[in-house]
Amino acid sequence: MGKSSKDKRDLYYRKAKEEGWRARSAFKLLQLNKQFDLFKDVKRVVDLCAAPGSWSQVLSREIFKDGKNDDAKIVAVDLQPMSPIDNVIELQADITHPKTLEKIMEIFDGEKADFVCSDGAPDVTGLHDLDEYIQAQLILSALQLATCILKEGGSFVAKIFRGRDIDLLYSQLGYLFDKVICAKPRSSRASSLEAFIVCIGYKPRPGWIPSLKPELSTEEFFQDMKIGRSTLNENLVFEDEERKVAPFIACGDLNSIDSDATYTLDESSLKNISLDPVQSPTAPPYKKALELKRKGQLKITK
Template sequence: MGKSSKDKRDLYYRRAKEEGWRARSAFKLLQLNEQFDLFSGVTRVVDLCAAPGSWSQVLSKEIFTKDHSPDARIVAVDLQPMSPIDHVTTLQADITHPKTLERIMEIFGGKKADFVCSDGAPDVTGLHDLDEYIQAQLILSALQLATCVLKEGGSFVAKIFRGRDIDLLYSQLGYLFDKVICAKPRASRSSSLESFIVCIGYRPRAGWKPELRPDLSTEEFFQDMGIGRARLHSDLAVDDEERKVAPFIACGDLNSIDSDATYSRGEVGRSLDPVQMPTAPPYKRALERKRGEQPSE
C-alpha cells in the first residue's frame, strides 16, 4: 500500500509523522497515561521491546520535564538496533535472556524501577497456535523481568492479545499487583485483539525473591507464586470460581481519531516521510543482494 493511501486509511499513522513520533503506537501509551496517570512521580523506567522507539520518545518527554529528578533514567531494550533518543539508554538485547536484567540493573546503579512497559510482538509464523504460544511466552518473560526490576508499588503495562487463556493471565497478575485492568486505547484498532494490561501497585508475596537464572523455566520461576500454565490448568479443574476477570476499560477521548475509519483526501493533505527510517528492516539483505553488495550481517 502506498504512503498516501495509508495516510488516509490510518489517521494515527499520519498524525504520528506530523507530531514527530516514530510509530503510531505512541498514541496508545499517551491514551493509557491519560486514563491511568502512569508517569506521576516516576523516575526509573524500562521500556521492553521498544524499537523503533515511539514509547521511549513519549517516556523521554514525560519524565525528563524541567524539574525531573537527577536519578531519572530510561532504558529501552529491543532485539533490533534503535536510533538514539534523548535521555534514553538503548540496549540491543533479548528480554528473555537473564543477562539483559543484569545490564538494566547496572544502568540503574542497582536501584529498582518505578515503571516497566512492554509492547512486545514476536515475528508471526502464520501458525496460529504457535504464534499465540510465543506471544504468551513473551508476555511472561516481560513479567518475569518486571518482577525482578520493579520496586514495590511500581507499575507494569504490557500488550496482550485477548485469546483463549487470557483470564488465566489476569489471575496470575492478581497475585502480584493490587490492581489489574485490561485497557483498549482508541489508537488500537477495534478489529484487533490487541489490548494492554495495566498492573498497578506491585506487591510480591512476602519472602519471595525473584531471581532470573538461565536454568529456570518460566514455570519454575513463578512456582512459589502459584503462576504457570501447567499449574493453572490443574488448579482450574478445582477452583473454577477463583478465576479473575479484569475490568475492561476503553481509553482515549471519544472525540479522538477513530483508528478503524478511513478519512477523505481533503482531511489528510500531502503525504509525509517517516520520522525515522527502519534501522534493520527485513528487506535490507534483499536490497543489498540486488545491488550486488555483500550482506552486512
C-alpha cells in the same frame, strides 16, 4: 505504498509522521497514561521490546517535559538495534538473560524501577490460538524481568491478545499487583484483539525471591510462587487454577479519531511538504562501506 492505501488514510499513522513519532503505537501509550497517570513520580523506567522506539520517545518526552526530572533514567531493551533517542539508554540485549538484568541495575545504581512496560508482539501467523500462546510467553518473559527489577508499588504495562485463556493470566497477575485492568486505547483498532494489561501496585510474593536463569522456562520460573496454579493432590483430586475477569476500560475520548476508519485526504495534506526522517538508519549500507575502506578492503571496480 499507494496514495489510497489504508495507512495513508489512517489519521493516527499520518499524525505520527507529522509529530515525529516512529510508529502510531506512541498514541496508545499516551492514551494509557492519560487514563491511568502512569508517569506520575516516575524516575526509573524500563521499556522492553522497545524497537523501533515509539514508546521510548513518549517516555522521554513526557518524563523530561518542561525540564523536570533531570535525574530520571530510561532504559530501552531490544534484540534489534535502535536509532538514538534523547534521554534514553539503549541496550541491544535479551530480556530473559541475567546479564541484561545486571546491566539495568548497574545503570540504576542498584535502585529498582518505578515502571516497566512492553509493547512487544510476535510476528502473527494468523492462527489465533498459536499467536495467543506465543504472546502470553512474551508477556511472561517480560514479567520475569519485571518481578526482578520492579520496586514494591511499581507499575507494569504490556500488550496482550484477548482470547479464551486470558482470564488465567489476569488471575496470576492479580497475585502480584493490587490492580489488574484490561485497557483498550482509542488508537488501537477495534477490529484487533490487541489490548493492554495495566498492572498497578506491585506486591512481591512473601518468601519468593525471583532469579533469572537462562536454563529456566517461564513455567519453571514461576512454579514456586504459589499463584493459583492447577495441582494434582496425593489423593488424586485435581484442583483447577483460579480464573478471574479483569475490569475492561476503553481509553480515549469517544469524539477522537476512529482508528478503524479511513479519511479522505484534505487539500492541505496533498501539498508536497518535506518532513525530516523520524529516525536515522541503524545499519545503512554506507556504514559497512566505510568500515571496509578504513581496513583497505574496499575494492572499486570500473
